[in-house]
Amino acid sequence: MSELPFGAGARGIGMTSQRTRDRMIARLREKGIRDETVLAAMASVPRHLFVDEALASRAYEDSALPIGFEQTISQPFVVARMLAELRDGRPLGRVLEVGTGCGYQAAVLAQVASEVYSIERIAGLLERARANLRALRLANLRLVHGDGARGLPDAAPFDGIVVAAASPKASELLLQQLAVGGRMIAPLGAEEQALCLIERTTKGFTEKWLDAVRFVPLRAGKQ
Numbered sequence: 001m002s003e004l005p006f007g008a009g010a011r012g013i014g015m016t017s018q019r020t021r022d023r024m025i026a027r028l029r030e031k032g033i034r035d036e037t038v039l040a041a042m043a044s045v046p047r048h049l050f051v052d053e054a055l056a057s058r059a060y061e062d063s064a065l066p067i068g069f070e071q072t073i074s075q076p077f078v079v080a081r082m083l084a085e086l087r088d089g090r091p092l093g094r095v096l097e098v099g100t101g102c103g104y105q106a107a108v109l110a111q112v113a114s115e116v117y118s119i120e121r122i123a124g125l126l127e128r129a130r131a132n133l134r135a136l137r138l139a140n141l142r143l144v145h146g147d148g149a150r151g152l153p154d155a156a157p158f159d160g161i162v163v164a165a166a167s168p169k170a171s172e173l174l175l176q177q178l179a180v181g182g183r184m185i186a187p188l189g190a191e192e193q194a195l196c197l198i199e200r201t202t203k204g205f206t207e208k209w210l211d212a213v214r215f216v217p218l219r220a221g222k223q
């Protein structure tokens with residue numbers, strides 16, 4: 001993992017300091033997150049830089065926060081849980097994230113995977129994510145404007161796919177872009193949602209249901 005140039009230049013001190021971030025990590029541990037690689041990545045990414053300045057003091061609470069365009073930044077526990085399940089203790093190669101939002105999870109992913117593609121359907125949000133991510137200089141992260149439910153056939157196959165918006169069923173197009181041995185994690189369900197971990201094997205797909213969650217809906221088309 002690379003050393004990141006965040007510390008000194010990051011906005012503000014106090015509620016946005018490394019110590020505050022470390023407390024968030026301690027809470028994630030208490031809630032059962034054991035993947036040290038994911039925890040180290042989350043300890044290094046300054047989540048407060050991904051939310052509006054007025055919300056920066058709340059950036060390390062374990063909650064989702066608004067990021068504009070009626071979307072939210074995912075709750076830290078859910079980010080940790082998704083990435084730990086995706087990794088399953090192994091290094092990740094090429095990963096696709098559907099739903100860049102403000103770019104926070106993409107920044108964490110870029111610490112734990114060798115190559116990351118993140119796709120967002122709302123152009124204005126993608127621009128914001130680009131601005132949030134600029135200072136972090138993540139050379140292995142590519143942002144794409146498009147409909148993530150269709151995946152990125154040109155960059156497939158992926159070792160991992162993380163979907164950050166909910167749909168009633170898993171997208172067939174996304175499943176087809178998984179490498180054999182690859183895993184996809186997505187919030188699925190119509191009324192009630194839960195995280196579903198799907199693995200592609202030589203014989204087909206296996207699925208495992210995890211925590212109940214609440215994500216914004218996956219929508220078709222670009223905006």
Ligand code: SAH
Pocket residue numbers: 071072073074075098099100101102103104105106119120121122125146147148149164165216217218219220221
């Ligand atoms: N990953 C973000 C959370 C994003 S919220 C984080 O780090 O906190 C979910 C995002 O998915 C929203 O920005 C929404 O616009 C986007 N989204 C919804 N449907 C999509 C689609 N079909 N393709 C790409 N992005 C989509």
